[in-house]
Amino acid sequence: MLKADKREVVVIGGGAAGMEAAGQLAKAGCIVTLLERESVTGGHVKNWYHLFPDSRNSDEVIEYLARQVNHDNITVRTGVTAGSLEKNGKSIIINTSRGERIRSDAVIVATGFDLFESRRKEEYGYGIYDNVISSADLEMMFRKDSIKRHDGETPRRIGFVHCVGSRDAKVNNLYCSKLCCVTAVKQAMEVKKHIGNASVYCFYMDMRMGGALYEELYKESQEKYGIIYIRGKVSEVSENIDTRLIVKVEDTLAGRPLRMELDMLVLMAGMEMSEGGMGLAESSGLKTGENRFFAPADHHFGTNKSTVAGIFYAGACTAPMNITETISHARAAVADVMDYFRNI
Amino acid sequence: MGDFGFTVLKERHINYDANDKSIAEYIAEREPSFRICIECGCCSATCTTGNFIRFSLRELQILLKRGENEIVREQIDRCMLCGKCILVCPRGVNTRNVILLAREAFRKSVENEI
Numbered sequence: 001m002l003k004a005d006k007r008e009v010v011v012i013g014g015g016a017a018g019m020e021a022a023g024q025l026a027k028a029g030c031i032v033t034l035l036e037r038e039s040v041t042g043g044h045v046k047n048w049y050h051l052f053p054d055s056r057n058s059d060e061v062i063e064y065l066a067r068q069v070n071h072d073n074i075t076v077r078t079g080v081t082a083g084s085l086e087k088n089g090k091s092i093i094i095n096t097s098r099g100e101r102i103r104s105d106a107v108i109v110a111t112g113f114d115l116f117e118s119r120r121k122e123e124y125g126y127g128i129y130d131n132v133i134s135s136a137d138l139e140m141m142f143r144k145d146s147i148k149r150h151d152g153e154t155p156r157r158i159g160f161v162h163c164v165g166s167r168d169a170k171v172n173n174l175y176c177s178k179l180c181c182v183t184a185v186k187q188a189m190e191v192k193k194h195i196g197n198a199s200v201y202c203f204y205m206d207m208r209m210g211g212a213l214y215e216e217l218y219k220e221s222q223e224k225y226g227i228i229y230i231r232g233k234v235s236e237v238s239e240n241i242d243t244r245l246i247v248k249v250e251d252t253l254a255g256r257p258l259r260m261e262l263d264m265l266v267l268m269a270g271m272e273m274s275e276g277g278m279g280l281a282e283s284s285g286l287k288t289g290e291n292r293f294f295a296p297a298d299h300h301f302g303t304n305k306s307t308v309a310g311i312f313y314a315g316a317c318t319a320p321m322n323i324t325e326t327i328s329h330a331r332a333a334v335a336d337v338m339d340y341f342r343n344i
Numbered sequence: 345m346g347d348f349g350f351t352v353l354k355e356r357h358i359n360y361d362a363n364d365k366s367i368a369e370y371i372a373e374r375e376p377s378f379r380i381c382i383e384c385g386c387c388s389a390t391c392t393t394g395n396f397i398r399f400s401l402r403e404l405q406i407l408l409k410r411g412e413n414e415i416v417r418e419q420i421d422r423c424m425l426c427g428k429c430i431l432v433c434p435r436g437v438n439t440r441n442v443i444l445l446a447r448e449a450f451r452k453s454v455e456n457e458i
């Protein structure tokens with residue numbers, strides 16, 4: 001039996017999942033190396049403003065995660081990419097972008113997700129029309145406390161397009177990204193908080209409010225903020241001569257096509273398997289599912305396990321997840337690592 | 345007794361059990377993608393015809409599935425088969441073929457072939 005004590009574990013990815021996993025491993029006595037390919041840790045969370053369901057400032061999460069990895073047993077290495085993993089007896093060797101070969105007793109892959117590149121839905125005009133922005137762009141505007149059109153005007157009519165890059169055979173993403181509905185609700189309310197007299201519309205196919213307090217938030221958005229929900233998938237966006245955006249959509253509940261002019265359109269970009277994760281899957285023979293995320297060894301009892309002994313998964317590299325779920329999933333990954341150490 | 349204007353109204357329900365779903369079945373057998381529509385309305389939003397006259401491919405598809413065939417029979421020829429709807433459908437429904445098959449099914453049903 002190998003005790004967790006002084007076991008070496010490499011965590012790949014320094015977002016919420018990786019940071020939480022590293023922190024929990026360190027507390028359990030493991031020696032942890034956390035590899036992050038960007039120059040700073042924090043992943044996507046650092047680009048967010050307020051989080052659903054309770055409008056918590058995302059900086060609080062960043063601070064929490066920073067505390068988690070502030071531990072003597074953890075070495076955080078930024079600007080390093082894990083190129084491939086290979087088994088060597090019971091060890092796992094991580095080949096890095098710097099040409100190193102790091103030995104470890106176990107690896108947690110926490111490579112997260114990439115936001116869908118909205119340009120790929122050309123018909124929505126992202127990158128073509130200045131006032132078509134993505135949900136991530138809007139978060140940055142919230143962070144800067146300035147929601148402005150490209151011409152500097154404050155938008156009065158703002159639309160949100162759900163399911164951009166998700167549930168869409170045209171971009172080969174059949175799955176639902178799970179978080180964008182509630183993100184749209186949250187952002188719609190946030191827009192109203194910033195611009196009191198704005199009219200805000202959400203164009204949705206289904207309101208997927210499955211998480212804790214999501215439905216309540218949806219109701220609050222109608223009741224207190226007057227957000228208007230229109231059931232129909234936007235098929236195209238065009239721009240008129242004064243750079244207002246015209247959306248084409250069928251109001252499927254009224255059963256008639258609807259035309260609307262907007263000052264700003266926000267695309268709710270979905271989540272995709274990250275490029276880094278994809279590279280690792282290819283170079284290291286890790287299985288991916290139809291949705292291209294890492295396929296867990298078992299959908300009930302092994303969502304943190306890969307099919308390779310000693311390699312585990314944490315967070316949104318296995319499926320779209322919110323921060324709460326990501327942190328729980330990372331903790332569960334550590335429990336699996338501990339179990340693995342007890343049994344080898 | 346005064347006349348309160350009460351009268352027996354025509355049935356408003358979709359009489360699902362009694363309705364004839366054979367047209368929908370005819371289409372689904374030959375074009376299975378007919379089954380996977382999620383009623384998003386993208387096809388109708390983009391449809392050239394639907395922007396000028398009453399014609400919603402989304403609506404016609406659901407009506408066929410419920411066996412409300414008469415409206416569809418009246419309207420299905422309004423489509424000009426331009427194929428724009430196929431380009432936008434997020435489920436990859438072969439909408440154009442659905443329309444062609446619906447027309448074929450109606451033709452055959454007149455000729456008592458289905």
Ligand code: SF4
Pocket residue numbers: 162163164166167175176177178179180181182206207208268270
């Ligand atoms: S969560 Fe909502 S917006 Fe996101 S993919 Fe699912 S249905 Fe679409």
Ligand code: SF4
Pocket residue numbers: 387390391392393394401422423424425426427428429430439440
């Ligand atoms: S093929 Fe018919 S239903 Fe489709 S967009 Fe053209 S006219 Fe409309």
Ligand code: SF4
Pocket residue numbers: 380381382383384385386387388401402432433434435436437439
């Ligand atoms: S675009 Fe496709 S999924 Fe949407 S209503 Fe039309 S046929 Fe159905």
